[in-house]
Amino acid sequence: MQLSAAPYEERLTAPRSWWLVSFLVGLSLALILLPFGTLPLLVGLVGGTAAAAVMASSYGSVRIRVVGDSLIAGEAKIPLRALGEAHVLDPEEARAWRTYKADTRAFLLLRAYIPRALRVEVTDPEDPTPYLYLSTREPERLAEAIKAAKASA
Template sequence: MRSRSAVATTSTYQERWTVPWWGWLGAVAVALLLAAEIHLGYGGLRSWLPYVVFVPLALVAVAALSRITVAVTDDELHLDDAHIPRRFLLAAEALSGDARRDALGPELDPVAFVVHRPWVQGLVRVYLDDPDDPTPYWIFSSRDPEALLAALDLPLPAPE
């Protein structure tokens, strides 16, 4: 009897949105200021407790912000925990400048799927055609939008 092995899907593109060094520094600075404020109100050993609590908590929070990944496989587009089969992807475009601002502001559809981080400058919008899902498009940050679009291999959206 032959055993069946799982078919591995290959990733054609993958990126991780890590927080830059200044984000880590800012989080620690805020935690230290908050701990110092509480420290001033207490004496003795318990005055150091806020430092023990707030600094690691700030580091865990920033690490959680650094866990988001974007991946394109042969079959799906993955964005953090969300994924969609590539057969439902219609078109894709990279946005920058005024188009980026408008896409995240006045043009944003209320039912769109948005995952944006301000420290990641690129932005990609992928239009969907899923009859069971009312989401018109996904809009998300990307460190290298052109490489992501090349991996998706989708046409540009039709001009309106």
């Protein structure tokens, strides 16, 4: 099997406001280190900002892809033949499925800063996971990509 270009690929990047928060973390650390002099102040500003930015970047680096006959969501790689129907969730339904409707056995790729999601049923009888909950900015497009990839497989 040769992997072709992904018909769907999305990176769940962190919102822009998180970069401002990263700078504010560095500024806070700089103020804490202010009594120790100028050099510790600069080290705190640069180091705190860099550490917070790395954390924000790594949290927002997770990707969702449909490649070949697989759905890759974060670290999970699920064969498309094990997936059933995909349900597009609006913000209210998405909140419900990540709170009181959630199943503890489900696979959640959750990013709270993304209000919409896609819930995909898992039909593999060997897999105890009932569904995948995938935060996505374009759930309709992801559902179509899964459907198209399943049809061509």
